[in-house]
Amino acid sequence: MVDFKKLNGRPKLKEGRRTNFINVRFTDVEYKEIADLEQQLGVSKTELIRMRILTDAKKVVINSKELIKNLDGVGAELGRIGNNINQLAKHANILKLQGQLSPLVIKKFNELFEEYIMVQQTLEAALRSIIRAMGL
Structure with a gap:
């Protein structure tokens, strides 16, 4: 006859056992x-x-899936912004070669670009604080 070992569930922990209870x-x-x-x-x-x-x-404690999804959206938006800036710079260079570039357009572009740089710096600071909060 086969001797079956009696199954008693999970083995008892000798160390790290949680015995104290807080209500x-x-x-x-x-x-x-x-x-x-x-x-x-x-x-x-x-x-x-x-x-x-x-x-x-x-x-x-954060929901990492939600964080990654939102950061992915931010990254995509930054890519679109970069593409727009490149298109504007190309257009400005074409106008400059044709002698039609207005100083007012240059001034407005520089103002918007400075605003973009400030937003990007704020985003970088926010990402650094998220990383610190996560303990990484």
């Missing part, structure tokens, strides 16, 4: 917020609370 109460609004985060991030409520409390308090 916490939340308002309906707080609980809904936690449940929403649980669904968005794909982690359990327990793991979410554990991450928020035990990890570095400055780190932020």
Whole structure:
């Protein structure tokens, strides 16, 4: 006869076993917020609370899929802006060769380009702060 080993489930942990329990109460609004985060991030409520409390308090728990999707959109928009700037510069060079480039057009282009550079610098600073918040 074959001797079958009795199955007792998962082996007992000797180290790292969680034996302490904390009972916490939340308002309906707080609980809904936690449940929403649980669904968005794909982690359990327990793991979410554990991450928020035990990890570095400055780190932020984020939905990486949503972040990547939004950053992809920002990158695409920056590409379109760069394309527009190149088209405007080409058009300005053609007008300059024809002697039809107005100083007013040059002034307006320079103002818009300076504004674009400020927006790009703000975006770079925001991306750096996101990276720092993620703890990378």
